[in-house]
Amino acid sequence: MAIIYPDMYRNTGKDHTGMMTDPQVINVNTPERIFSVIAGTFLIYSGIKSLVGHPVAAASKLVAGSVLFARGASGHCPIYERTGTDGVRPQNINIKQYFTVNKPREEVYQFWRKLENLPLFMRHLESVTQTDEKHSHWKAKFGSYLPSVSWDAQIVKERENEFIGWSALEGSVIENAGKVEFKDAPGGRGTEVQVVFSYHAPVGGIATGIAKLFNPVAENIIREDVRNFKQYIEAGEVPTTTGQPSGRK
Template sequence: MTSLALQQRYKGVAAEQESINLSQAERTVSIATGVKLALSGFKGIFKSPFSSIIKLGAGGYLLNRGITGHCELYSRMGRNSTEPVNVNIRSSFLIDKPRQQVYDFWRKLDNLPLFMKHLESVDLIDDTRSHWVLKLPVGLPKVSWDAEIVKDEPGYSIGWSSLPDSLIDNAGKVRFQDSPDGNGTLVDIIISYRPPAGGFGGGIAHILNPVFKNMVDDDVRNFKQYMDIDDTYVVYE
């Protein structure tokens, strides 16, 4: 084989690899679902021709998707590989409360659902580990994960990270600083998450980023309002 032919062959292989944007699990599910739809379409072709044609078309699409490992929808969304996509969200705000008081409230993590409306609960396992549950529409399965505080500077910062094998791989850090006039607290929040590699979440992560940013901003406003208005909360055991 000539060097030119080898180069063309390697380019073809590379192009094929670059076009794969589905994980192996997604490809398996696509093939299985495609076969099921196609068989159902064949069985009912004479009884319900219209619905059968739709099933055959959908089955063929899923089979092609699974066999090639390529999803055109993902490509149009900018998902061109199976590498996970990191989403980083940052927000800063001022709260009219002393720094230590704001830190103490946040450090008791089971306080978070009081203002983070997308959280159903945060249960403390021990002094550093906690169990988080997202609030989802009725009928959907619960999404939960365990997290651990990996850095704690009392009165100044809290850093956490999800534990290995969590459904949602995420990490965050909150920093607390005295405001310039010394009467309030500057809070700086950084949250990062990584959807499962090759998953649909990864495929649209860059589209969902503004949605998650708005969600965090809403929670931030809730937190600020809660801290500025409510002086009755308990921050100690």
């Protein structure tokens, strides 16, 4: 018997209680589906091979393999469903960060406004070149195996010693915008800085899959780079242990 859904539940695969009733809703993206089918096939094959020698291991391989295979073939993952993950549409990155710098507001503002300073401590920026008062050219590298990306940005609004707002120019590979605000902290505690940053991931095709893998990493990278601003302007350096000895081979 076909289930008739009221309009508001159509295409969600859920009934009014929120329970999943339609297993055909696709919540796994294409690259992940291909991976699931391949991995599932491998596990099933390996499970069958070890059925005699290691029956317990074989059984778990067969179960896991079947689940993976079904998930890939159908495009529906029951675990994603339960955890509320939508693997098809990647999340945009929206970061808000607040910190207090033990320096006067004018100095903190001026240091940030000279955009060419940013690569001194934002480790993933290769360079920022100011082309005129409002426009700049940015170059970044997010991993040693990935090529550099570059984009142009403009300052869309600013008030001296108070805020700077920027946005990447239309058509940029990295579509981003943000704002940084500076306020006096009470009682001579320096300057309160609030950074808001948003990044819109590309949607569609293989880019979706890449963005989905990349976004959580990118969010940490951006947060660390913003933190480095405070470390650099206060302590004059970004603390590190990279390059120190250890007993790890």
